[in-house]
Amino acid sequence: MSPRIGVITFPGTLDDVDAARAVGYADAEPVALWHADADLKGVDAVIVPGGFSYGDYLRCGAIARFAPVMSSVVEAAGKGMPVLGICNGFQILCEAGLLPGALVRNEKLHFVCRDQWLRVENNTTAWSTRYDAGAEVLIPLKSGEGGYMADQATLDRLGGDGRVVFRYVGGNPNGSRNDIAGICSENGRVVGLMPHPEHAIDALTGPSDDGLGVFYSALDALVPSA
């Protein structure tokens, strides 16, 4: 039976359909999860997709963090379930305390929408094992509040412990500290990134299929190799 990967929809979510499509491309079964329902429907992993949950009111991700489904996600993550936060999902995971730091308004204020080169800095997380360490991948970035911020002690810890998973290369698009595009939890099961791997799974609809590796990696994390 193929692994079941949940994709959450909040009011204002945009990229749940693309995320579910990416899960399907990776031969896993996408399962729709609803913000107001705490039931994770027995999924093996969860994706918190991009968009503008609750209209980004107060702060990006600040309201979504209190959705019933998020209590279940936090609990499941505590037991080691792989969780991926993309863009607004990354912001939500930071607000929920599953990942350290916060995302702030882009340095130049402009909403950035472009195909962005990233370097895979850690290929041992639940969402990055299919990449070669140091591989450079082309993934769309589309966000207005994508600047990763944390205090110096946190940045030092993330860097020292190899918890920076993706880094921007070829120029920092949004003022993220240390060019950080994505980070992971201590155990490497929870990953958040601002760029959108679900938009880069097919050369017909994206700049590359470089994003597919993220979703295939989750399969490896769920199905221990024989």
Next chain:
Amino acid sequence: MARVVVDVMPKPEILDPQGQAVAGALPRLGFHGVTEVRQGKHFELEVDDSVDDETLAKIAEGLLANPVIEDWTIRRIEA
């Protein structure tokens, strides 16, 4: 009942591009001498007398502000 004002400001070490944009616009409008602008949020809460300072602090820290990037202050304005 009391009115409670919570002000939330970006921490000094956090870049505030919105404040910078405002500061940059002022000279273009002919206003000179403003050397820095920081932009934050201002909340006005109407609260029962049963809500104590400790609870207000939890509200500010737990929801209104993100302590990773923002500082907050609370003022009670008696009705």
